[in-house]
Amino acid sequence: MDLILKLDAGRPIIISPSMSGTYAVGLALNYPELISGWVPVAPVSLTSATVSQYEHLSLPVLAVYGEKDTSFRGQVEEYLGKIPGVTMVMISGASHPCYLDRPDVWHRALLSFLDSLNVD
Numbered sequence: 508m509d510l511i512l513k514l515d516a517g518r519p520i521i522i523s524p525s526m527s528g529t530y531a532v533g534l535a536l537n538y539p540e541l542i543s544g545w546v547p548v549a550p551v552s553l554t555s556a557t558v559s560q561y562e563h564l565s566l567p568v569l570a571v572y573g574e575k576d577t578s579f580r581g582q583v584e585e586y587l588g589k590i591p592g593v594t595m596v597m598i599s600g601a602s603h604p605c606y607l608d609r610p611d612v613w614h615r616a617l618l619s620f621l622d623s624l625n626v627d
Contacts, residue, residue, distance in 0.1 A: 517543075520621065524548040524606065532556055539566040544624050546571065546617065549579050549603050553586040561589040568593045569620040573601030573608060594620060 520543050523531030528550025535545045536556050544567040547553075570587040572580050574597055587593055596616045601608035 520544040520546065520624070522546040522548065522617075523550055525603065526551055528552045529555075535566060535568075536560050536564060539564060542566065544568065544620070546620065547583075547587060548606060548613075549573060549576050549583065550587075551579065553579075553582045556586070558586060558589050561586050562591070564590045566590075567620070567624055569596065569616065570594070571596045571598065571605060571613065571616060573597070573603055573605035574599045575601060576603045576605065578603065 518541060521531050521534065523546065525548065528547055529552045531545065531547060531550065532552050532555055535542065535547075546569045548571045568587065568590050570583055570590075570593055572583040574580075580597075584595070588595060596612075598605040598609045598612050598616075601612075606613040
């Protein structure tokens with residue numbers, strides 16, 4: 508949060524793969540007014556907040572996870588799936604680093620999401 512304010516660069520879109528979910532979950536849930544969108548990719552630490560907190564998040568979200576990511580797939584579906592208007596993308600045949608396993612699918616999903624936002 509401090510970095511976003513210090514840079515005074517507007518409201519960024521936060522992309523948070525895996526362990527960076529530890530920081531991004533709190534940022535998205537507690538300071539959504541500071542960011543334009545959130546792209547959690549197989550994030551960890553989803554259970555650090557309640558389902559109710561996700562249900563009340565008012566922020567464009569693209570949640571991405573791999574079909575074979577058995578460690579976090581259930582949490583992504585259970586927690587992030589509760590965000591109103593969330594776009595969920597399960598990348599078939601992909602594991603935890605789904606963006607590395609299927610970069611073509613990852614890039615299409617990300618670019619489509621970014622195009623859908625009205626951000627300058």
